[in-house]
Amino acid sequence: MIVDLRSDTVTKPTPAMKDAMFSAEVGDDVFGEDPTIKSLEKKCADILGMEAAVFCPSGTMTNQIGIKILTQPYDEVICYKGAHIYKYEGGGLAGNSNIGTKLLTGDRGRISVEEIEPVIGNINDVHQARTSVVALENTVVREAGSYYTLDQIKKISEFSRSKGMAMHLDGARLFNALAETKENPVEFGKYFDTISICLSKGLGTPIGSVLVCKKELELKARRIRKVFGGGMRQAGFLAAAGIYALDNHITRLKEDHHRAKELGNILRKLNWVKSVMPVDTNIVIFEVRDGLTPEKCLVKFAENQIKALPFSASEIRLVTHLDFNDAMLDKTITAFTKFSF
Ligand SMILES: Cc1ncc(COP(=O)(O)O)c(C=O)c1O
Numbered sequence: 001m002i003v004d005l006r007s008d009t010v011t012k013p014t015p016a017m018k019d020a021m022f023s024a025e026v027g028d029d030v031f032g033e034d035p036t037i038k039s040l041e042k043k044c045a046d047i048l049g050m051e052a053a054v055f056c057p058s059g060t061m062t063n064q065i066g067i068k069i070l071t072q073p074y075d076e077v078i079c080y081k082g083a084h085i086y087k088y089e090g091g092g093l094a095g096n097s098n099i100g101t102k103l104l105t106g107d108r109g110r111i112s113v114e115e116i117e118p119v120i121g122n123i124n125d126v127h128q129a130r131t132s133v134v135a136l137e138n139t140v141v142r143e144a145g146s147y148y149t150l151d152q153i154k155k156i157s158e159f160s161r162s163k164g165m166a167m168h169l170d171g172a173r174l175f176n177a178l179a180e181t182k183e184n185p186v187e188f189g190k191y192f193d194t195i196s197i198c199l200s201k202g203l204g205t206p207i208g209s210v211l212v213c214k215k216e217l218e219l220k221a222r223r224i225r226k227v228f229g230g231g232m233r234q235a236g237f238l239a240a241a242g243i244y245a246l247d248n249h250i251t252r253l254k255e256d257h258h259r260a261k262e263l264g265n266i267l268r269k270l271n272w273v274k275s276v277m278p279v280d281t282n283i284v285i286f287e288v289r290d291g292l293t294p295e296k297c298l299v300k301f302a303e304n305q306i307k308a309l310p311f312s313a314s315e316i317r318l319v320t321h322l323d324f325n326d327a328m329l330d331k332t333i334t335a336f337t338k339f340s341f
Pocket residue numbers: 057058059060061063084085137139141170172173198200209
């Protein structure tokens with residue numbers, strides 16, 4: 001039994017998801033004729049209390065489109081210094097939108113009005129860039145899946161908009177956050193101009209993300225998606241997986257969180273582990289003991305058919321997901337407990 005904890009993107013479609021995919025009604029979506037994509041887009045817009053949505057191949061694309069349609073070249077975006085849009089999208093903000101970034105530390109990646117206010121560019125000073133967007137990530141992947149409450153988001157959104165800045169949310173794992181806060185996703189639409197949600201992470205589809213946005217941004221988003229090469233044809237087969245996931249895989253996310261917490265609790269007791277970040281959702285990030293490297297640990301993991309991701313010079317990341325069950329959890333705990341380095 002191979003245990004793959006590298007990411008929640010490694011899941012394979014379930015038999016029921018495959019049935020939904022193969023029976024999907026499809027059409028050419030670039031001509032706006034794929035009924036299943038239309039229905040996924042409407043569903044996502046409704047869930048998040050917004051008017052429009054655009055189905056895309058990846059979360060990187062939905063983030064990059066979202067930021068591009070909210071900015072002009074030479075602007076800048078404010079975000080957490082470890083944000084996916086900045087750190088893990090290949091420099092796309094600079095390349096795709098020709099914008100700069102103002103990076104904040106946040107509280108485990110959760111930025112606040114207090115941090116945002118002092119770094120906003122002065123629009124009346126020609127030396128300074130126009131700060132046009134505040135981008136949040138929820139959950140924060142680099143900080144072991146920490147999450148915002150709606151109240152924190154409301155404060156940031158109201159403040160940012162009062163300063164003329166738009167709001168983007170990288171909600172790749174928004175439903176993991178909501179599984180903990182129990183807040184209603186429909187509230188989110190009020191506080192953002194663009195929201196990216198991923199179907200291929202905790203929700204378990206093979207591909208797909210959706211950019212949910214205001215109606216007036218939809219045509220712009222579709223144009224940029226085409227420019228980026230993301231205009232797909234009979235992709236309703238993929239959208240059907242998304243509809244299935246939204247209907248069937250949200251309520252089970254708590255199970256992933258529970259297993260991640262178990263892993264965190266065990267790791268805290270092991271002498272080859274130096275520290276473990278708080279485990280808030282489905283991501284566990286831990287530091288190995290001084291003198292030990294993630295690579296050395298991963299060799300031993302691999303001998304036991306356990307896959308994990310080196311996350312920095314001293315950290316390893318584990319992510320729980322739909323294809324990680326209790327038997328795998330037991331196997332992982334048994335292996336971790338018997339390791340000595
Ligand atoms: C927080 C976050 N945003 C965006 C993405 C990008 O998603 P994709 O891999 O579909 O491009 C990821 C990918 O892991 C992510 O963790």
